[in-house]
Amino acid sequence: MKLRSVVGAVLAAALAATGLAAVATAATVPAADRATGLLALGDFDFSRPEVVATGLTVPWGMDFLPDGSALVAQRSTGQVVRVRPGMQPQPVVTISGITPVSEGGLLGLAVSPTFAQDDYVYVYFTTATDNRIARFRLSAPQNQQPILTGLVRASIHNGGRIAFGPDGMLYAGVGDAGQTASAQNPQSRNGKILRMRPDGTVPADNPTPGSLVYSLGHRHVQGLAWDAQGRLYATEFGQNTWDEVNLIVAGGNYGWPTVEGRADDPRFRDPLLVWTPAEASPSGAAIAGNRLYVAALRGNRLWNVPLDGAGGVGTPTAELIGAYGRLRTVEYGPDGWLWVTTSNRDGRGTPAATDDRILRFPPVDAPPTTAPPTTAPPTTAPPTTAPPTTAPPTTAPPTTAPPTTAPPVGACSVSWQVNQWSNGFTADVRVTNRGASVSGWTLTWTFPGNQQITNGWNAQIGQSGQQVTARNAAWNGNLPANGTVSFGFQATYSGSNPRPSDFQLNGAPCQVV
Template sequence: MIIYPGRKNTISLLIFGAAFLAGCSAEENDEQPEENAGETEEAAGSVTEAQTEDWDVEVMAENLDVPWSLNIHEDTYYMTNRGGDVIEVNGGERERLSLNTSDEVANEGEGGLLGFVLAEDFADSREGYAYYTYRQDNGTLANRVAAVERENSQWNETEILLDDIPGSRIHNGGRLEIGPDGYLYATAGDSDEPSLAQDQDSLAGSILRMTVEGEVPEDNPFEDSYVYSYGHRNPQGLAWNSDGQLYSSEHGPNAQDEINVIESGNNYGWPEITGSESAEGLETPVIQSESTTWAPSGTAFFEDTLLAAGLRGESLYAYDEEAEEMNAVFEGEGRLRDVKTEDGDVYVLTNNTDGRGTPAENDDRLLRLTPGE
């Protein structure tokens, strides 16, 4: 194992079963800076204990300033920070590039430059997509999805794809991913107005789906609407398994964080139901944290196991679908904002400099986790 200075290493890998190992070998409660209503003081103490073995850990980048989203292309790591920059790391070289936007990025509360994803043809086009918070002319915070392009050692917004997504100092959602269908998906929080999550005419409290040109796909569930699913509080993770099934992570109101299987047109219940509650026509999560706080943000699949980066839970979690358990498989680095998998490795982005963590020396960091032998 590679040991490096900083927070103590409590590093573990859940043994998911023989088939998984064979594959390996070949906030709310968290996210409320001003309004701490209902915030639980319990951390992730009730997470199921698991048989473990070590990860090999390598620091790929450090001294990052409130990083939020991670993308990997060839040998380069692309990370956003909430202040409005894109950090590019390749080997020992590191560049911090400004993203020039049509309105200034509003780095306020949980807002800022959040989701970021590279175009599928990025190698040729040098294009990508960004989700960021800004102030409208009337002073109200809002979010938008924009097309961006890297040129001349900077990133430039080239087109606004979707505007006027309700925003606030909390509950902005912000995750951005391209699905296996080639469409662009974005998570939008309820903007601290829970009732909007039940309003199909609002973009708030929803998972949104659009073409990469910013058009509404013909097979979206509601006519002329970007809304793909609704009834969400503050979803921050999107990931598809090998069968093309979409999963999302979501912050609950008083713990009760969720992992949801997302189906087109479904209503996921907020604020009508939370946690283990149920009601006709409303979807319940496949797993929820009950009285424990995960504050799950970025998600990714490692083989066919869902991983979720935990903020207040300060762990990387793995969802054991058969046992219906969430297990901490990596911890000791504080708050985790994003997770990606690439070529049999797992990459995690810490988030201790966001004003809610306790930064260690050289935080924040991008870490590469390789399953130990």
């Protein structure tokens, strides 16, 4: 293993809102590779929460299906529910064999990155004898297939977070189960981050041949998130002194139980960021744009950590302090909103009448969801199939065509602006409708190379191989004649990064401008 030498400067900020300090250390990277400044992509308006679901019992794992709905695992009941804004949660399945003792139960959940082909959903849970990972097909959820068993279980430190990386592999944070020596034992799978194929077998390129262990020296990893360059960040509970955010590298040793927090010991990798347990107890993590969001349990807040684009972090900001109690999970949704779950019914919080809840927060530039789109007729106008008499002709659909009419061939144009670095890029996509007004839009294209989208905003974006589908968000579906809609995404690539040329809007070819 190539050890990291720390050459970054230490950034410290006293947070006036908390009276406590969070200390950030810049990652070790060549100065020429460091991004200039901290980018502001991924900012959300935390003053405009939308309640997506109420009355849940310790919602723990959460991931999204291609249609934008969320699957949510409830720790204590073992039930998976399907959640959509504006609708009641729908039960999907109750996982068999769950033993919800203390911190155990139904924990992580991950949707297969090839769900459109295989229909698989993955769950991490505690049984009477072990922690394990199983998968089931959403079309037949009663048939649950274990892919990894025998992880040591306990009443504490079960780990449980699972997520698919940009490489298509399944990663799992496994706690030390209260047996601290396990974290430094390479033969034990506890106190580790594991990396496996979707069927649970060992990838050939893991750090140790034949071993699922990807990194070691962990106490209780609770959050896993990748940036646009494919770097893995993990959140971890400390013991009494320091909680951590770590930049994870293959084969890295993160020091527990020899080290808690920073040690400047060449045997171990120091964290990027540490907090006291009172201000954090960090659980789920998500990256949106150039922000790492960390849900804090004991800290009763959401940490907003700037990422500098080169593996380092800036000074974190505390959001939602005390507003919703204990926060367990945070995910960046395909709708471009940030989704957050509470954890006030886990035996350590003070639940409100509607807890536990799932909330989502809009991007800073999103219009209010209660207001109609600017191209829609006012509420006092006739039905949407006819334009209001006071509306300009260009914003209303022609009376001879329904709102959902697809543009004719060549009746759309696409602008594709890229900000690119060595192995990643962001793209700003602007679509202009040259045909009849539509009330819902879908843009499709094929990547010429190996580009892989990691997250997006202002659209619901799905990718299968080289094929990409971007659908409108809930608030920007109306696209009038000559109207333009924009959205963006982050992606990784290697080699060249050619621009797609086969854009289609609602099935009709578009001109690339």
